[in-house]
Amino acid sequence: MSIYLRNNIWWVEFTAPDGTRVRRSSATEDRQQALEFEAKLKHDLWRVYHLGEKPRMTWKEAVVRFMREKQNKDSTNEVSIFKYLDPYFGHLYVDEIRRMHIDDIIQQRLNEGVSNATVNRLLQKLRAVLNKAHKEWEVKCDPPYIKLLKEPKKRVRWLAEPEALRLIKALPSHIADMATLALETGLRESNITLLRWDQVDFSQRIIYVEGDDILKSELAFVVPLSDVAVDVIKRQIGKHSTRVFTYKGNPIRRANTKAFKNVCAELGLEDFRWHDLRHTWATWHVQRGTPLEVLQELGGWSDYKMVKRYAHFSHQHLKQFVNRSPTGLATISPTMAKFGQ
Template sequence: MSIYLRNDIWWIEFTSPDGTRIRRSAATEDRQQALELEAKLKHDLWRVYHLGEKPRMLWKKAVVRFMREKQNKDSSNEISIFKYLDPYFGHLYVDEIRRMHIDDIIQQRLKEGVTNATVNRLLQKLRAVLNKAHKEWEVKCDPPYIKLLKEPKKRVRWLAEPEALRLINALPSHIADMATLALETGLRESNVTLLRWEQVDFSQRIIYIEGDDILKSEQAFVVPLSDAAVDVIKRQVGNHPIRVFTYKGNPIKRANTKVFKNACAELGIENFRWHDFRHTWATWHVQRGTPLEVLQELGGWSDYKMVKRYAHFTHQHLQQYVNRSPSDVPTIFPTKVNFG
């Protein structure tokens, strides 16, 4: 018998035509339904082996393969998303995922009080896995259309240079060094905290950033280092064989800590998050005249729209249109006409 009971749930176990051992829950207490599912699985695997049809892939296996291929160095948020999705998809094949399943997840997350942005991060991760299965892995998968929820216009919170200097001076040295590097390079928190020595090239004065977060950009890019950035990194030499930033000999995982938040509060710097160092860096660049297309490359943005939100901080290109001599000012109103 290739089906059996476990805790009142029927399980299926058999050998596929290619010799692979198949073992999975039928997710039902009904024996007849379990038998029908077993027959369908055997039928599908026979067609894959003998007729060359695309094989099926369980969601669980898709997640494992996705994480293995992506090799995200900071996967804690990714893992939490997949754990949340497991009760919904853990028993399904990727080709069984329908729009109604996604709608249920959206409604549940909103009931839990999370923001649209948080829901969208989950949807983007789900979409990424399904697209991989469909386009790259050649398994049976026809992803449903996944539309993201509307999000409020993204804020741009930044500090003036005197404010930033006060904050740096108020932070403990290990956090101050990371904040300084963020202000000098525009790197995101995880790119700073998880920075490895193998990514640093002092001879060329660059940091090599791998494609880090599918929610941002998967493309690798090179970050040139200023004198201040080089000094910060050189201060860390000898502290750890692999990671650049440490605290008491241990690699640092987070920078946006309670210590950082308390320092902001004590200085009266309100509504400022660690990621706002990146906004500050970009704003300073634009104010100093860095072209937006150059800023896009420096910051590793794949979408030009992400850079255009800083455009209003520049004014140099408008200066030529003010304080012109009277002879240069065109006539705005036509000569008065006498209609008699």
């Protein structure tokens, strides 16, 4: 018998035409439905093997493969997104996911009172999985068009250097070190809190930053270290064998803690978040004349539009176009200009 019960659910098990062993839950307690599921599965696998059709993949299988390939070191948010999506897609193949399913999810999230940005993070993750299935895994999948919701214009909150110095001095030492590294490198919170010693190369004075999750950038990049950044990292030597930043001997997972927020409030730094340290780093660079294309590479941005939002902090490149010629209106006296002579 190729079907059997496990915890009141019928499972199917058989050998596929290509010789692989197939074992899969039918997700039903009804034996007849389980037999129909088995027959359909065998039929699909026969067509894949003999007719060259693309194999099918369940949503659950796609999620498992996506997470395995990504190997995201800080996957808490990713897991929560997939758990939320499971009731919608857990019983479907990826080729069965339609626009109407996505519309239901969008409406449900908005009804729960979340922001458009939060909905978009979920949609981006969903789109990433479906695109992987369609373009890389070569399984049967024709992803529906997923349009993101409109979000408010990105804010840029930054600190002047005196404000930043006051903040660093007021923070607990372990948070101050991480904040200093953020201001010196522009690294995101997770890149700092999860930093490992095998990512640090003191001989070249660089950090190897692995690709972030799909919401940011999948590309790895190299971050050069300033003298201050090197000193900050060296102060952590001997505290942990694997991770750079710790608190009382334990690896740190978050820097944007209640302690950080309380210090900001005490200093009167209104509407200031940990990620604004990255905005501050970028703003300082632009004010000092760093070209935007260089800043993009330093910050690991994959989209140039993300860097353009800092362009207005620099005006030096415009000055060469102000004085159009050494003559012209400058030869006209104020008196002549006044009377139109």
